[in-house]
Amino acid sequence: MTRNAKRASTAALLAALVAAATSVASSSTDVIRDRQQAMKDVGGAMQNLATIAKKETPFEAGVVRENAAVIAEALKRSADLFAEGSDKGAAETWAKPEIWSRRGDFSKKLETAQAEAVAMQSVGTESAFSPALAKLGDACKACHQAYRRPRE
Numbered sequence: 001m002t003r004n005a006k007r008a009s010t011a012a013l014l015a016a017l018v019a020a021a022t023s024v025a026s027s028s029t030d031v032i033r034d035r036q037q038a039m040k041d042v043g044g045a046m047q048n049l050a051t052i053a054k055k056e057t058p059f060e061a062g063v064v065r066e067n068a069a070v071i072a073e074a075l076k077r078s079a080d081l082f083a084e085g086s087d088k089g090a091a092e093t094w095a096k097p098e099i100w101s102r103r104g105d106f107s108k109k110l111e112t113a114q115a116e117a118v119a120m121q122s123v124g125t126e127s128a129f130s131p132a133l134a135k136l137g138d139a140c141k142a143c144h145q146a147y148r149r150p151r152e
């Protein structure tokens with residue numbers, strides 16, 4: 001192989017490595033943004049439920065069911081949005097590294113929160129609303145305390 005051919009081969013290999021690294025970073029950034037959107041969906045639905053809890057809006061079982069369904073779906077979607085390597089990317093993430101080092105516990109907490117959201121979909125009375133919301137809130141809080149770093 002001539003010197004120029006070796007240089008061309010080396011340059012092509014380097015370009016391929018840079019492209020692969022850029023693709024991984026872009027992919028991680030997309031996953032970070034997708035999970036942030038899922039959590040924004042959860043937050044928006046929780047805000048809607050909070051207005052009922054604070055008596056700012058009247059209790060309506062249909063509204064509770066719809067918002068609980070949004071939360072359950074977003075949490076279910078989130079289970080696939082914490083893939084290995086998605087702890088870093090161009091988008092800032094508030095996910096703690098413990099998500100990946102304590103994966104079993106993280107997954108259990110996420111599943112618990114999702115199950116509480118599913119259970120909340122069956123709330124049909126105002127008297128059942130507050131206890132169900134408290135369980136869901138506690139499940140979310142447990143995960144956030146262990147696996148979400150505070151925004152600075």
